Amino acid sequence: MKTQTSSSQKPNLFFTLAIGLAVLLFGIVIKSALADTSTPVSEQVAQAESATTSALPVPVEAVPLAQSDQASLTEAQSSSAQSESIENPATQVKSQVANGIEFTLSNYSRVANHFFVDVCYDLPGPGVWDINGATLLYGPLRTSSLEFREISLQVAPEAGQIGRRCANLDFNQITTSETSKTFTLIIEWLGLTEPPDGEECKEYLARGEAALAQHGITLQCDSGPGYFGMAIANKPDQMTQAEAEHLLAKIVYGRIDGPWTFNGTVEK
Amino acid sequence: MFAQISAMHSYTRIFIWTIAFAIGLLSPLPRQSETLGDNLCYGLGNGQLPSCQGLNPSTMKCDGANWGNYYLNGGAKLWRRTSSECNAKWTNIINNSGATRYTAGCTKYGGMYYDQYQCVESGGWPPNSQPIPNSYQVFTPMVGLTATPTLSCGTTSTSIISLPYGGSPPLYLGCAGAW
Numbered sequence: 001m002k003t004q005t006s007s008s009q010k011p012n013l014f015f016t017l018a019i020g021l022a023v024l025l026f027g028i029v030i031k032s033a034l035a036d037t038s039t040p041v042s043e044q045v046a047q048a049e050s051a052t053t054s055a056l057p058v059p060v061e062a063v064p065l066a067q068s069d070q071a072s073l074t075e076a077q078s079s080s081a082q083s084e085s086i087e088n089p090a091t092q093v094k095s096q097v098a099n100g101i102e103f104t105l106s107n108y109s110r111v112a113n114h115f116f117v118d119v120c121y122d123l124p125g126p127g128v129w130d131i132n133g134a135t136l137l138y139g140p141l142r143t144s145s146l147e148f149r150e151i152s153l154q155v156a157p158e159a160g161q162i163g164r165r166c167a168n169l170d171f172n173q174i175t176t177s178e179t180s181k182t183f184t185l186i187i188e189w190l191g192l193t194e195p196p197d198g199e200e201c202k203e204y205l206a207r208g209e210a211a212l213a214q215h216g217i218t219l220q221c222d223s224g225p226g227y228f229g230m231a232i233a234n235k236p237d238q239m240t241q242a243e244a245e246h247l248l249a250k251i252v253y254g255r256i257d258g259p260w261t262f263n264g265t266v267e268k
Numbered sequence: 269m270f271a272q273i274s275a276m277h278s279y280t281r282i283f284i285w286t287i288a289f290a291i292g293l294l295s296p297l298p299r300q301s302e303t304l305g306d307n308l309c310y311g312l313g314n315g316q317l318p319s320c321q322g323l324n325p326s327t328m329k330c331d332g333a334n335w336g337n338y339y340l341n342g343g344a345k346l347w348r349r350t351s352s353e354c355n356a357k358w359t360n361i362i363n364n365s366g367a368t369r370y371t372a373g374c375t376k377y378g379g380m381y382y383d384q385y386q387c388v389e390s391g392g393w394p395p396n397s398q399p400i401p402n403s404y405q406v407f408t409p410m411v412g413l414t415a416t417p418t419l420s421c422g423t424t425s426t427s428i429i430s431l432p433y434g435g436s437p438p439l440y441l442g443c444a445g446a447w
Contacts, residue, residue, distance in 0.1 A: 019285055113439060130338065132345060132364055147444050150336035167336075172440060194362065194405075197325070197332045197349070222404075227371070227390045229404030245402070253403055 096260040100124060103187060103260040110138075110266050115171040117185060118151065121260075123163035126156045129254060133188035136171045139178030146171045181265040192254030204230045208252035217244055219252070311355035312412040320356035321412040322386060330354035330410065339444035340364070342423030344371060346444060349407070356412050358386070361422035362405040370399045372429040373422025375408045376436075376443070382419050385432040386411055394428045419443040 093106045101122045108117040115136060123129055135144045147170040156163035195203035201221035209219060216239070222231035230252065235244040249255040306329040309320035320328060332349030339346040343365030349358045361373035371390045378384035386409040391398025400406070411418055421434025421443035435441030 019281075128336075130345075132340070134340065145339075145341040145442070147339045148337060153336060170445075172445060173341075175439060191364075193336075194347075197360070200405075224398075225392050226388050227400045227404050227406045229401060231401070249403075 092264065094262050094264065096262060098258045098260050099256055101190070101256060101258075101260075103258075103262075105185065105262045105264070108183070108185075108264055108266055110174065113172065113174045115174050115183070115266075117169050117171075118166065119169060119187070120164060120166040121187075121190070123154075123156055123165055124256070125159055126161070126163070127254060128153065128155060128163075128165065128193045129190040129256065130193050131167070131169070131187055132191040132255075134169065135186045135188065137184040137186075138171075138174065139176055139180035141174065141176045141178060143171055143173050145173040183264055183266060185262045185264075187258050187260040189258055190254075190256040191249075200228065201230070204252050207254075208248070211251045212247060215239070215244075215247055217247060219248070307351070307354045309354055309356070309410075309412075311414075319412050320354050320410040322409045325349065325351065325354070325356070325358050325407060325410050328354065328410070330356055330358075332358065332360070339420060339422075341421075341442050342425070343367075343369060344373065344422040344424045346373060346420050346422045348418075348420045348444065350414050351410075352414065354410070355414050356410040357414055357416065357418055358408045358410045359420040359422065360405055360407045361388070363390075363400055363402055363424050365424045366402050367426075368399045368401050369424040369426060370397055370429050371404070371406055371422070371424045372397070372431060372433050373406065373408055373420070374432045374434050375411050376419040376421060376432065376434055377411050377416050381436040382417075382434075382446075383436070385434075387431045387433065389429055389431060393431060397428045399426075417446050419446055 092108070093104055095102060095104045097103075101124060103119060103121045106118050106120075108115070110116075115138060119131070121129075121131075131148060133144065134146060135142060136146070149168045149170065151166040151168055152164075153166075154164045192207075194200065205219060205221075212219060216234070216236040217232060218234045219230050220233040222229055230248070232241070232244050232248060235241070308317065308328045309323055309330070310317040311319065312321060313319035320330065325332065330351040330353065332347075332351050337348075343363065345362045345364040347360045349360055351357075357375060359373050359375045361371055363369050363371040372388065374385045374387040376382035376385045387393075388406045388408045389397045390400040390404070390406050419434060419440060421440075423429060423433060423442055434443045437446075440446075
């Protein structure tokens with residue numbers, strides 16, 4: 001009798017334990033799924049640290065260069081210039097337009113070995129452009145070393161519209177004891193922001209592969225010891241390397257040349 | 269014992285299953301940043317993953333945050349990179365000069381004068397360096413621990429750049445300020 005009972009009850013027992021184990025695993029899965037949807041504490045701490053060290057750490061994503069509509073750009077520029085005057089109540093706001101892009105300059109000052117200046121500029125399409133070259137002439141000093149700290153960013157929602165970006169430029173290599181109050185700031189050129197780490201090749205190809213193909217140019221991702229970049233794999237024989245690189249810079253890197261030149265005086 | 273367990277009432281079984289479910293919910297999960305992410309190193313090492321110090325961020329699958337701030341110096345454009353997943357920092361340097369140039373940079377750290385460094389130069393350390401075309405980029409090896417104060421320094425040149433590159437306080441020549 002006892003033997004019969006044990007043999008018929010063992011499967012029942014194993015069934016109970018198996019269900020119990022399955023339910024346990026189900027609980028772990030549910031918890032994992034919930035954990036994936038929340039930001040880890042370590043990440044929140046890192047973000048908070050970053051927020052305290054950056055002026056306004058807005059993550060930016062570069063998108064393909066779009067053809068700007070000159071008419072709407074001019075119209076939008078005039079309206080944005082008006083709003084700029086209101087948003088920046090500095091008494092010495094200066095404005096320059098070159099290549100369809102309006103720059104404004106304000107709040108410039110010299111502090112120890114730093115020369116600070118705030119700039120705002122148009123973004124001629126649904127992308128984000130960086131200032132990739134600028135030179136400050138201050139007394140006998142000529143420097144192109146600067147830190148770009150983003151203050152605000154408004155990306156154009158679609159092609160044909162413009163966005164606006166403001167930043168503080170910190171020229172931190174003012175090594176002269178020069179007491180000159182006059183300066184000249186030359187913003188030389190803009191370029192689209194670089195893609196996120198690890199996505200350079202994919203994004204650069206997405207930006208310009210089709211457009212460059214129309215010119216007979218093909219690109220390839222190139223890498224070697226400690227470096228990587230985009231290389232021109234093929235180009236038409238009648239096209240010079242310089243011409244091909246000019247197209248690459250314009251289409252893939254979104255290069256827009258200035259210059260935007262400002263003269264001013266600072267109170268030391 | 270089998271007989272006793274098997275004979276228990278059905279809602280006793282349901283109770284056991286509920287307890288098992290609760291244990292599942294309350295069981296500690298491994299920290300994603302240390303064991304479940306793609307990263308292959310963490311800070312200065314944590315027992316499960318090796319130290320990131322001096323390693324290549326790309327090889328170790330450390331993704332750097334891409335903020336809107338950067339530094340321009342000597343035809344180079346520099347970004348500071350921080351990975352909370354890897355608990356590490358490094359510097360990206362792009363040749364922004366418009367020409368083919370040697371491109372180098374360092375992430376400096378340690379003490380008042382940042383006298384330790386992780387450096388890179390295109391093609392390899394001198395004398396093996398090679399110039400790279402415009403818009404090509406390099407990145408320094410990582411410094412473990414995001415809390416470590418660091419300087420990001422970099423430049424381009426028509427000749428080989430001596431390493432380590434970059435100044436110290438108070439002028440920080442060729443470097444973005446401490447971060």
